[in-house]
Amino acid sequence: MSFFFKLGIEKNGITLLMIRDLDWCVIGAGPAGIAAVGKLIDLGVPPERIGWMDPHFAAGDFGRKWNRVPSNTKVDLFLRYLNAAASFEFKKRPHKFPLEEMNPAENCWLQDVVAPLEWVTQELRKKVQSFVGEAMALSLYQNRWEIKTKDVSVHSKNVILATGSETKGLAYPGVETIPLDTALHPEKLAHIVGQKDTVAVFGSSHSALLVLANLIDLPVKKVVNFYRSPHRYAVYMEDWILYDDIGLKGFTAHWAKKHLDGKLPEKLDRVLVSDPTFDESLALCNKAVYAIGFERRKLPVLEQYEKLHYDDRTGIIAPGLFGCGIAFPQARFNKIGHLEHRVGLWKFMDYLNSIIPIWIKYSN
Ligand SMILES: Cc1cc2nc3c(=O)[nH]c(=O)nc-3n(C[C@H](O)[C@H](O)[C@H](O)COP(=O)(O)OP(=O)(O)OC[C@H]3O[C@@H](n4cnc5c(N)ncnc54)[C@H](O)[C@@H]3O)c2cc1C
Incomplete structure (x- = not known):
C-alpha cells in the first residue's frame, strides 16, 4: 500500500x-x-x-x-x-x-x-x-x-x-415550486401549504400519487393533478412482477384504486396535460410539485x-x-x-x- x-x-x-x-x-x-x-x-x-x-x-x-x-x-x-x-x-x-x-x-x-x-x-x-x-x-x-x-x-x-x-423539474411562471422531497414529507409539507393554496401536482407515478395523498389530507383549497398518461399497477406473478419498475405497488396502488379509479376526493381535479383546459386549470394554481421523474x-x-x-x-x-x-x-x-x-x-x-x-x- x-x-x-x-x-x-x-x-x-x-x-x-x-x-x-x-x-x-x-x-x-x-x-x-x-x-x-x-x-x-x-x-x-x-x-x-x-x-x-x-x-x-x-x-x-x-x-x-x-x-x-x-x-x-x-x-x-x-x-x-x-x-x-x-x-x-x-x-x-x-x-x-x-x-x-x-x-x-x-x-x-x-x-x-x-x-x-x-x-x-x-x-x-x-x-x-x-x-x-x-x-x-x-x-x-x-x-x-x-x-x-x-x-x-x-x-x-x-x-x-x-x-x-x-428530480426533473418544470418552471411555470407565477407558480411557486414546492421541492419534491418537501412534498413527500407530510410534516414539512404541512408547514408550507394552507387553506388559500391551490396546488398543481404534475405526474402519475409512485411519487406523484404519494404527493396527492399527502396534500388531500391537508387543509388546502384545491389540488389539481396534471398527468400525461394513465397510471399502471404492478402485477405480482409467481416468480416475476409485471411493471415492476413503473407500476404502482403497496400504499400508492391501494390509494389509486380507491381515489383515482373510484370517486375523486372533493378537493381533487385531474387534467390531462393535452386537454384544452390545461392553461385555464393551471392559472388557478399558485403552487406546484413536479413529480415527473x-x-x-x-x-x-x-x-x-x-x-x-x-x-x-x-x-x-x-x-x-x-x-x-x-x-x-x-x-x-x-x-x-x-x-x-x-x-x-x-x-x-x-x-x-x-x-x-x-x-x-x-x-x-
Ligand atoms: C420517492 C422514492 C421512493 C423509493 N422507494 C423505494 C423502495 O421502496 N424500495 C427501493 O428499493 N427503492 C426505492 N426507491 C429507489 C431507490 O432505491 C432510491 O432512489 C435510492 O436512494 C437510490 O440509491 P442510490 O445509492 O443510487 O442514490 P442515492 O440514495 O441518491 O445516494 C447517492 C449518494 O451520492 C452522494 N453524491 C452525489 N454526488 C456526489 C459527489 N459529487 N461526491 C460525493 N458524493 C456524492 C450523495 O450525497 C448521496 O449520498 C425510491 C426512490 C424514491 C425517489
Whole structure:
C-alpha cells in the first residue's frame, strides 16, 4: 500500500493535499454505494485499497430525502439486501432492528430501512478509507483517476459512480415550486401549504400519487393533478412482477384504486396535460410539485468527456470508470420482453453481484 502526502499551494493560501493511491474509489454512500463497497470487499479487494467518498454518509437520498415515504418494495427485499454481502457483517449487529420484526411480505416506511443502512455504513467505514466531501472534478491521468474534493485529491485506478439522481423539474411562471422531497414529507409539507393554496401536482407515478395523498389530507383549497398518461399497477406473478419498475405497488396502488379509479376526493381535479383546459386549470394554481421523474445527478466537472454515456447492461462508462444505482441502472428484459431499468435496493445488489466480477477483470 502506498500513501503520498504532499503540500500544495491553493489560490487562498497553503492547503494540505493528501493524495492517496487506491485501487478502487466509490463515490456516493447511498444504497448503491454501500452495496458496491460491500461487494468489492466480498470479492477479495483489500479494504484498505478502497476509498469511499460522500459529503454525508447518511444512507444517501434514500436516508436524507425519502425517509418519510412508504416503500414500494416489501420488507423481505430490504432484508435480502442487508444479508447479501458478507462484509456488511449484518449478523454482528448489536440488536435487531425494528425492520426485522416486521412481516416480510408487507411494505414498510423507508425510514425503517435507514437505521440498518447507517449501521452497515459505519461498519464499512471502519474497513475502508472514507473521505467526507463532494467530488468536484474527475479526470484520467497516467492510468489513474484523480478525484478532487474541496480539500483532498484522491488517485485511484478505478472509480465507481453511485452518485444518485435529481428530480426533473418544470418552471411555470407565477407558480411557486414546492421541492419534491418537501412534498413527500407530510410534516414539512404541512408547514408550507394552507387553506388559500391551490396546488398543481404534475405526474402519475409512485411519487406523484404519494404527493396527492399527502396534500388531500391537508387543509388546502384545491389540488389539481396534471398527468400525461394513465397510471399502471404492478402485477405480482409467481416468480416475476409485471411493471415492476413503473407500476404502482403497496400504499400508492391501494390509494389509486380507491381515489383515482373510484370517486375523486372533493378537493381533487385531474387534467390531462393535452386537454384544452390545461392553461385555464393551471392559472388557478399558485403552487406546484413536479413529480415527473429523475435524471442522473451531474458531477460538477468530468473532464475529458463531453457527455457521460454508460453501457446499461454492464455499467461500464470509460476505462476504469463504472456506474451503478439509480443514476446508472441496469437495463434488463423481463419475461414478456419489456426492457426495464431496474431500480431498488435489492436490484442494485443483484446487479452488482453479477457485474463487479466483470469490472474487476475489465480493470486488470
Ligand atoms: C420517492 C422514492 C421512493 C423509493 N422507494 C423505494 C423502495 O421502496 N424500495 C427501493 O428499493 N427503492 C426505492 N426507491 C429507489 C431507490 O432505491 C432510491 O432512489 C435510492 O436512494 C437510490 O440509491 P442510490 O445509492 O443510487 O442514490 P442515492 O440514495 O441518491 O445516494 C447517492 C449518494 O451520492 C452522494 N453524491 C452525489 N454526488 C456526489 C459527489 N459529487 N461526491 C460525493 N458524493 C456524492 C450523495 O450525497 C448521496 O449520498 C425510491 C426512490 C424514491 C425517489
